[in-house]
Amino acid sequence: MTKVTPSLGSVTLEIARSGSGGGQERFDVPVPSTHARVLDALSWVRENEDPSLGFRFACRVGMCGACAVVINGKETLACQTTLGEIDESTIRIEPLRGLPVQHDLIVDMRPFFSNLARAEAGLKPRDPQSRDLPIIAPDSNERTTIEAQNGCITCGACVSAIADQPQVDDPVGLAALNRILMLTLEERDSAGATRLDEFADEVRALRPQSAEHAESVCPANIPLASALEQLKSFVAGHGGDS
Amino acid sequence: MQSLTCDILIIGGGGAALFAAIHARDSAPNLDIVVASKGLFAKSGCTRMVQGGYNVVLHDDDSFDKHYDDTIRGGSLINNQELAWTLVTQAPERVFEMENSFGCTFDRNADGTIHQRALAGQSFNRTIHRGDLTGIEIISRLAEQMLVRDIEMLNEVRGVDLLLDGSGQSVTGALLMDQHSGELIAVNAAAVLVATGGAAPLYRITAASLEKSGDGLAMAYRAGAEFVDMEMMQFHPTGLIVDGSLLNGTVLEEGLRGAGGHLLNADHERYMERYDPEKMERSTRDRVSRSGMMEIRAGRGTDSEGVYLDVRHLGKEFLLKSSPGMYERCLTVGTDMETDLIEVTPTAHFQMGGIRIDSECRTSLAGLFAAGEDAGGVHGANRLGGNGVAESMVFGAIAGESMARHVKESARPAIDPDRLSRLCDRLEGSAEITGEPYRLKNKLRALSWEHLGILREANGLARVEEELNAIESELTALPMPAQRGGNPDLQERLDAENLIDVARLIGAAASQREESRGSHFREDFPDSDDRYLVNFFQRKEADGSMTTESRPVEFSRRTPDALLGETLIPA
Numbered sequence: 001m002t003k004v005t006p007s008l009g010s011v012t013l014e015i016a017r018s019g020s021g022g023g024q025e026r027f028d029v030p031v032p033s034t035h036a037r038v039l040d041a042l043s044w045v046r047e048n049e050d051p052s053l054g055f056r057f058a059c060r061v062g063m064c065g066a067c068a069v070v071i072n073g074k075e076t077l078a079c080q081t082t083l084g085e086i087d088e089s090t091i092r093i094e095p096l097r098g099l100p101v102q103h104d105l106i107v108d109m110r111p112f113f114s115n116l117a118r119a120e121a122g123l124k125p126r127d128p129q130s131r132d133l134p135i136i137a138p139d140s141n142e143r144t145t146i147e148a149q150n151g152c153i154t155c156g157a158c159v160s161a162i163a164d165q166p167q168v169d170d171p172v173g174l175a176a177l178n179r180i181l182m183l184t185l186e187e188r189d190s191a192g193a194t195r196l197d198e199f200a201d202e203v204r205a206l207r208p209q210s211a212e213h214a215e216s217v218c219p220a221n222i223p224l225a226s227a228l229e230q231l232k233s234f235v236a237g238h239g240g241d242s
Numbered sequence: 243m244q245s246l247t248c249d250i251l252i253i254g255g256g257g258a259a260l261f262a263a264i265h266a267r268d269s270a271p272n273l274d275i276v277v278a279s280k281g282l283f284a285k286s287g288c289t290r291m292v293q294g295g296y297n298v299v300l301h302d303d304d305s306f307d308k309h310y311d312d313t314i315r316g317g318s319l320i321n322n323q324e325l326a327w328t329l330v331t332q333a334p335e336r337v338f339e340m341e342n343s344f345g346c347t348f349d350r351n352a353d354g355t356i357h358q359r360a361l362a363g364q365s366f367n368r369t370i371h372r373g374d375l376t377g378i379e380i381i382s383r384l385a386e387q388m389l390v391r392d393i394e395m396l397n398e399v400r401g402v403d404l405l406l407d408g409s410g411q412s413v414t415g416a417l418l419m420d421q422h423s424g425e426l427i428a429v430n431a432a433a434v435l436v437a438t439g440g441a442a443p444l445y446r447i448t449a450a451s452l453e454k455s456g457d458g459l460a461m462a463y464r465a466g467a468e469f470v471d472m473e474m475m476q477f478h479p480t481g482l483i484v485d486g487s488l489l490n491g492t493v494l495e496e497g498l499r500g501a502g503g504h505l506l507n508a509d510h511e512r513y514m515e516r517y518d519p520e521k522m523e524r525s526t527r528d529r530v531s532r533s534g535m536m537e538i539r540a541g542r543g544t545d546s547e548g549v550y551l552d553v554r555h556l557g558k559e560f561l562l563k564s565s566p567g568m569y570e571r572c573l574t575v576g577t578d579m580e581t582d583l584i585e586v587t588p589t590a591h592f593q594m595g596g597i598r599i600d601s602e603c604r605t606s607l608a609g610l611f612a613a614g615e616d617a618g619g620v621h622g623a624n625r626l627g628g629n630g631v632a633e634s635m636v637f638g639a640i641a642g643e644s645m646a647r648h649v650k651e652s653a654r655p656a657i658d659p660d661r662l663s664r665l666c667d668r669l670e671g672s673a674e675i676t677g678e679p680y681r682l683k684n685k686l687r688a689l690s691w692e693h694l695g696i697l698r699e700a701n702g703l704a705r706v707e708e709e710l711n712a713i714e715s716e717l718t719a720l721p722m723p724a725q726r727g728g729n730p731d732l733q734e735r736l737d738a739e740n741l742i743d744v745a746r747l748i749g750a751a752a753s754q755r756e757e758s759r760g761s762h763f764r765e766d767f768p769d770s771d772d773r774y775l776v777n778f779f780q781r782k783e784a785d786g787s788m789t790t791e792s793r794p795v796e797f798s799r800r801t802p803d804a805l806l807g808e809t810l811i812p813a
């Protein structure tokens with residue numbers, strides 16, 4: 001991997017504010033080091049210019065997905081985006097779309113979590129009392145798929161990415177559908193494909209291009225397009241042998 | 243102010259908190275449970291950041307005794323022996339549950355059996371893991387189980403202080419603050435769990451999730467709970483250096499050292515030869531961190547005050563297979579593990595000390611429970627890699643069940659209204675937002691790094707005491723803001739206040755332990771001393787002063803003699 005060293009100077013942030021009047025606010029921020037992130041720039045603003053600026057983060061290493069925002073029109077994690085890698089002269093930062101804004105760049109994630117609950121996106125165990133560890137052959141078809149789809153960090157970027165595209169009313173969303181797919185293939189689960197029944201219309205309605213677009217912004221690189229394809233085949237009644 | 247009544251209030255949103263909620267619900271489905279988390283539930287805290295894995299005895303050739311002895315030796319003999327035994331013997335139960343009931347999948351061998359490896363200080367390959375980013379799997383599956391159980395969660399609502407009954411002896415709820423609306427919520431609960439994940443972010447350089455600020459510890463301290471082992475703070479030897487970035491100090495997992503990575507100073511010497519020629523880089527965390535710090539202090543560090551981790555000789559194929567997450571992370575700071583040296587620093591990682599609990603997670607105050615990093619005693623003077631997340635799962639589950647029992651057996655005492663109104667009044671104000679708390683918190687973190695960190699000595703510890711008072715006076719002199727909601731500045735202030743309480747506890751215990759043991763190193767007392775086979779217990783007295791008292795370790799299961807002959811035990 002080649003590394004581009006930007007000249008350390010300053011960058012201009014244009015941050016969407018939710019306070020009185022809303023709108024965008026501009027800040028000139030010094031670039032402290034080659035690898036400084038958009039998150040560092042936000043933190044600089046908070047500590048030096050406006051202590052009331054609202055943004056969310058926790059782990060700072062791309063594992064928690066709390067800092068997902070829209071940067072120059074594209075969903076991404078603020079902690080994983082270096083200032084130097086952005087081409088435009090101004091870095092526009094907005095909250096995720098499709099979720100209610102709580103404070104500046106912070107969106108309310110409750111609808112996102114409610115959708116996971118609605119999808120019953122947790123294992124319904126076949127054998128909860130078992131005190132043996134299941135033998136899980138790592139190379140079975142089901143397991144290979146489950147592994148490929150695993151690793152969602154519930155950041156909400158995929159919701160935001162297709163918020164403006166035609167979908168069913170009140171969609172459960174790709175992150176939840178992806179989890180449904182995993183559980184459908186999961187041998188330890190007792191509910192099998194039944195979770196899908198309620199969301200069959202949504203699976204039919206979702207366009208492959210939407211899933212591809214969502215996949216392109218997913219910070220955990222979850223193959224959402226392939227998830228949708230497999231779900232469509234389940235819904236069409238010939239899933240399970242993919 | 244809003245009022246809320248429930249049976250069980252859980253403060254925290256990490257592994258211990260969620261496990262407690264799930265077990266409380268499953269063992270007593272009729273109880274009202276409320277979980278309040280400062281960060282988003284399951285998306286904040288360190289459980290999600292777990293890398294190396296979870297220690298558990300599963301193999302026929304391994305045994306509880308082996309895991310136990312490793313744990314006590316790792317803790318330099320001052321662990322609470324009953325808590326450590328609980329950890330070791332309950333760890334498998336939680337793994338069965340995670341795999342069979344929650345659908346966690348840890349890495350498998352080719353034949354489908356579970357894969358186990360060893361982190362430092364272990365005599366057997368007993369760490370289960372999912373690649374080098376194990377925490378995501380654990381916390382994601384726990385979060386789902388919370389959601390499908392429909393347990394009430396208050397997100398980005400922080401615990402501010404515990405509420406007591408009229409006698410001042412029982413905890414009967416907590417005052418919470420919704421960080422978005424600013425609303426104060428007085429919760430009256432029969433049982434309260436603090437699981438807020440310790441205070442590693444007290445230090446300028448830390449691996450932990452940065453919203454943590456020892457809140458649970460400080461709340462419990464102010465309410466009068468007893469603490470143990472507060473001088474014991476673990477520093478991880480290989481925090482990534484990223485100058486001028488919040489990423490600074492984030493951990494590169496121990497597996498890299500275990501697999502044969504070298505540590506070099508600025509002169510490219512493998513300096514561990516000077517400190518532990520036998521184990522070299524595979525020595526325990528405390529020793530490797532200290533050695534790195536000593537090299538840096540001696541002027542043999544890099545320009546960014548670090549040392550180098552060299553894994554180039556392990557080869558790209560191996561690195562990508564064993565540590566793909568770390569490989570990727572280094573690339574994002576422009577370092578390719580295959581060809582470049584990685585600049586690292588010791589980094590504050592995990593708090594061994596905490597609220598004193600018994601094997602049922604009860605604290606010294608009726609109605610108050612603690613679990614996970616907020617609780618003390620399990621790890622003694624040093625935690626083994628892989629025992630931390632196991633602690634959160636094991637004791638989280640115990641706390642959940644124990645609280646459910648407590649609720650059935652005891653009444654819910656009424657809240658002392660005077661204490662409540664004092665606490666609320668303090669949070670009323672009319673001032674503008676200033677930004678000052680950021681400055682003061684940074685100052686506090688620098689001070690702690692310097693004098694309460696890896697290397698300690700009497701003069702520095704005395705200075706800390708004075709400077710803490712100064713920082714505290716500045717903080718308390720700041721007028722309270724008119725706007726509570728959507729005001730990160732106010733959160734920063736409350737964080738800093740809590741960290742000061744924690745720093746005082748650490749400082750007082752560290753001053754009294756005039757020897758070196760595990761992660762506690764006194765430059766003025768560099769050797770271990772058998773007279774300090776004790777634990778320090780601390781609490782706040784009714785007059786507001788702090789007492790620190792030592793009691794001999796109870797060797798209920800192992801005597802020091804039984805563990806002699808091992809290299810970790812100082813002769």
Ligand SMILES: Cc1cc2nc3c(=O)[nH]c(=O)nc-3n(C[C@H](O)[C@H](O)[C@H](O)COP(=O)(O)OP(=O)(O)OC[C@H]3O[C@@H](n4cnc5c(N)ncnc54)[C@H](O)[C@@H]3O)c2cc1C
Binds near residue numbers: 258295439453
């Ligand atoms: C980078 C890293 C890697 C690690 N790797 C390993 C490993 O491989 N193996 C291992 O065994 N251990 C590891 N650990 C340690 C492990 O993460 C901890 O032992 C464990 O996660 C602690 O769990 P917890 O539930 O006590 O706290 P946490 O998971 O830290 O959760 C604390 C929670 O409390 C919330 N909170 C804080 N203050 C308040 C408040 N005032 N009110 C309400 N909520 C509050 C936080 O937002 C958070 O949700 C690692 C730690 C780090 C930092």
Ligand code: SF4
Binds near residue numbers: 151157158159178217
């Ligand atoms: S699928 Fe990807 S984009 Fe969607 S929530 Fe999960 S991690 Fe984020």
